[in-house]
Amino acid sequence: MAGTQLLKSRIRSVKSTRQITKAMQLVAASKMRRAQEATKASAPYTEAARELLAGLATRTSVKSHPLFAQRPVKSRLMIVIASDKGLAGAYNSNITKIYVAELKADDKAGIKNKTITVGRKASQLAARLKDTEVIGAYEELPDQPDGNELRAILDSAKSRFMAGEVDAVDVIYTDFISSITQEAKVMRVLPAGFDDTLQPTPSNDVTYEPGTTEVLDGVTYRLVGAQLFQALLDARASEHSMRMIAMKNASDNASDLIDDLTLEMNKARQSAITQELAEISGGVEALSE
Amino acid sequence: MHLQLITLTGIAIDQEIYEISAPTAAGPISVFPGHEPLVSVAIPGALAVRYKKGDPDDAREFFAISGGVIEVNQTAVRVLVDEADHGDDIIEAESQAALDRALKLKTEAKNQVDIDHAKELIDRHTVRLQVAGLRRHKRS
Numbered sequence: 252m253a254g255t256q257l258l259k260s261r262i263r264s265v266k267s268t269r270q271i272t273k274a275m276q277l278v279a280a281s282k283m284r285r286a287q288e289a290t291k292a293s294a295p296y297t298e299a300a301r302e303l304l305a306g307l308a309t310r311t312s313v314k315s316h317p318l319f320a321q322r323p324v325k326s327r328l329m330i331v332i333a334s335d336k337g338l339a340g341a342y343n344s345n346i347t348k349i350y351v352a353e354l355k356a357d358d359k360a361g362i363k364n365k366t367i368t369v370g371r372k373a374s375q376l377a378a379r380l381k382d383t384e385v386i387g388a389y390e391e392l393p394d395q396p397d398g399n400e401l402r403a404i405l406d407s408a409k410s411r412f413m414a415g416e417v418d419a420v421d422v423i424y425t426d427f428i429s430s431i432t433q434e435a436k437v438m439r440v441l442p443a444g445f446d447d448t449l450q451p452t453p454s455n456d457v458t459y460e461p462g463t464t465e466v467l468d469g470v471t472y473r474l475v476g477a478q479l480f481q482a483l484l485d486a487r488a489s490e491h492s493m494r495m496i497a498m499k500n501a502s503d504n505a506s507d508l509i510d511d512l513t514l515e516m517n518k519a520r521q522s523a524i525t526q527e528l529a530e531i532s533g534g535v536e537a538l539s540e
Numbered sequence: 541m542h543l544q545l546i547t548l549t550g551i552a553i554d555q556e557i558y559e560i561s562a563p564t565a566a567g568p569i570s571v572f573p574g575h576e577p578l579v580s581v582a583i584p585g586a587l588a589v590r591y592k593k594g595d596p597d598d599a600r601e602f603f604a605i606s607g608g609v610i611e612v613n614q615t616a617v618r619v620l621v622d623e624a625d626h627g628d629d630i631i632e633a634e635s636q637a638a639l640d641r642a643l644k645l646k647t648e649a650k651n652q653v654d655i656d657h658a659k660e661l662i663d664r665h666t667v668r669l670q671v672a673g674l675r676r677h678k679r680s
Binding site: 289292293295296299300303306307386387388389395397398399401402403406407456457458459460461465466468469470473476477480 | 544546547548549550551564565566576577578579580581582606607608609611613618620622623652653656657660661664
């Protein structure tokens with residue numbers, strides 16, 4: 252009978268694990284839906300900033316702006332976006348893989364490296380690595396990041412780039428392609444890229460106040476900000492959807508395990524009963540002789 | 541004149557209006573229909589929107605905006621800002637408390653990240669308080 256007791260307690264423990272993973276799956280699913288909506292929300296902002304920039308390009312040399320300055324890369328800043336919590340499948344390890352590979356490449360090329368981390372998992376990782384200098388760590392970002400968090404990160408990246416302290420700024424994040432496909436990747440945000448293909452509406456009589464330089468400053472900042480913000484939103488949506496899938500798999504595994512254990516327990520109980528019956532009938536037989 | 545107030549989190553306003561007042565780097569401006577084409581840099585402050593001609597000052601709606609860009613042409617205004625909080629959503633006491641917290645945070649900050657963060661918060665809540673003040677004025 253000891254066997255069945257043991258199995259019973261194992262089934263109980265797996266069941267309670269399943270309860271937790273199931274709850275986490277539901278929470279992640281509802282958060283993912285909201286985060287997924289949010290990834291689309293900043294599109295008009297980016298679009299408007301692009302159009303403004305195209306308009307500006309007809310009046311002034313956009314590429315001479317310091318944020319567009321292409322310099323030979325001697326040192327670069329990486330903004331690594333991971334999650335605060337684990338149990339999100341391969342979410343954090345995918346980011347880690349890319350980050351470590353980039354660091355190695357920089358090391359080989361003799362490029363100095365600085366890092367800003369977003370999320371506790373990223374800061375824990377970066378703190379252990381020797382190849383990089385961590386200049387900022389942001390943790391516990393709200394589920395719906397707003398301009399406030401963004402500006403803090405953006406401003407420190409921008410001021411370092413403008414000062415010539417770093418020659419490039421890259422973001423390592425997880426791109427949210429769909430709720431089943433997410434891809435960890437590196438995106439360059441500074442020097443800013445400019446898409447010449449966008450045709451501006453010709454308007455020569457537009458007044459720029461206080462001047463084209465200031466407006467260009469404002470627009471470029473917004474455009475770079477929008478890119479970074481999109482990366483934050485995508486990373487958020489990816490995290491939730493990967494956590495949802497991971498927890499769904501865990502729940503399914505727990506269910507399978509419970510089925511197997513239940514079968515085994517029933518078998519053990521049946522064989523115990525058969526054993527007992529055999530003993531009883533054996534005893535009766537012995538008495539009647 | 542058509543107004544589009546675009547923020548990072550989506551489009552806050554997308555409708556016909558009569559007048560918009562906004563703080564810019566070259567001083568506060570008010571835009572009415574038929575304004576000459578203009579692109580200007582918006583600074584953090586209070587944005588006021590009058591929906592219909594003849595609406596009294598009390599009927600204006602206020603938004604606390606962060607920095608951005610304002611684009612004006614004859615028939616439309618496009619305001620591109622990181623954030624725009626509707627005046628009705630701002631609770632004065634809360635903003636005041638948040639501002640005090642931010643000021644305290646700045647004096648206690650140990651590293652650049654904390655200082656940057658505190659500065660952000662101070663700017664933000666100062667603007668919010670300003671907008672809340674305008675709203676109180678509107679009610680009284």
